[in-house]
Amino acid sequence: MKRGKNYKEKYKLIDRTNLYDVEEAISLVKKVATAKFDETIEAHIKLGVDSRHADQQVRGAIVLPHGTGKSVRVLVFAKGDKAQEAIDAGAEYVGAEEFIDKITKENWFEFDVVVATPDMMGVVGRLGRVLGPKGLMPNPKSGTVTFEVGKAVNDIKAGKVEYRLDKTNIIHVPVGKASFDEDKLNDNLNVLLEAIKKAKPSAAKGQYFRSVTITSTMSPGIKVNPAKI
Incomplete structure (x- = not known):
């Protein structure tokens, strides 16, 4: 992939052979x-x-203490x-x-998170093939299938994020x-890492944190020393 001049200049600031402390990585990614535009910082x-393996899944949700800086649109299935x-x-x-047809027939996706009460999951289940691949399907583990819809919406607006493993x-x-x-x-970042640490499956063996990389939207990755987490 061809990289632009700005990207190459940023690349020079990062020592690719170094594993940074969390604080150093954060300082560098801001630099x-x-x-x-206001770039998103990701871990x-x-x-x-x-x-x-089912016994090695890592999934959950936390409210970041300072939010994500992003405005989140919430769709709730409830009556x-x-x-x-x-x-x-x-x-x-x-x-x-009414939202089932809107999503399936009009390809409407003007929302970022879906919440549903348990009694509505029979209806929402019809959207599994559509919402599932986009990571939008409500799930009890992430707190998006609940009768406490007010709390769920408030948490999401406050900066709740879901973490889950991808196929790699x-x-x-x-x-x-x-x-x-x-x-x-x-x-x-520390709240996220602590939550993932606590979610370690009992079936997981050996080194748990294999690598941690911090990036901004337009910058190269900065490697964090996993041994210091």
Whole structure:
């Protein structure tokens, strides 16, 4: 892949042979995040597990202490009092069957997170083939299938992020924006790493954190020393 001049200049600032401390990596990623827009800072964490095995899955959700810096649009499947609770909490879209046709027939995806009450999962299940591949299917483990829809919406708006393994046993999670100060990015990243550490499956053997890389939207990756996590 051909890289531009700006990317190459950023690349020179990063020692590719070095494993940085978390604080050093955060400081450096802010230094190279020089795009004309507010770049997203992401963590990419490779774990010593095998996601093909059910007893080695790593999945959950946390509220980052300083949020993600991103405005999140929430779709809630609920009826009656629970629908009103979702509206009061600030959900952008609240309803039931009418959204099934809108998504399947109109290819409508003007939302970032889907929440559903348990009694609505029979309806939402019809969207599995559509929402599943996009990572939008509600799930009890991530707190998006719940009768506490008000709390769920509030948590999502406050900066709740879901972490889960991809097929290569890597977790990809945004931890803030380049405009965040270093302390906020450090807090967010450390809370994420601690949550993933606590979620370590008992079946996982050997080194758990295989690699941790911090990147901004337009910069090369910066490797964190996993031994110091």
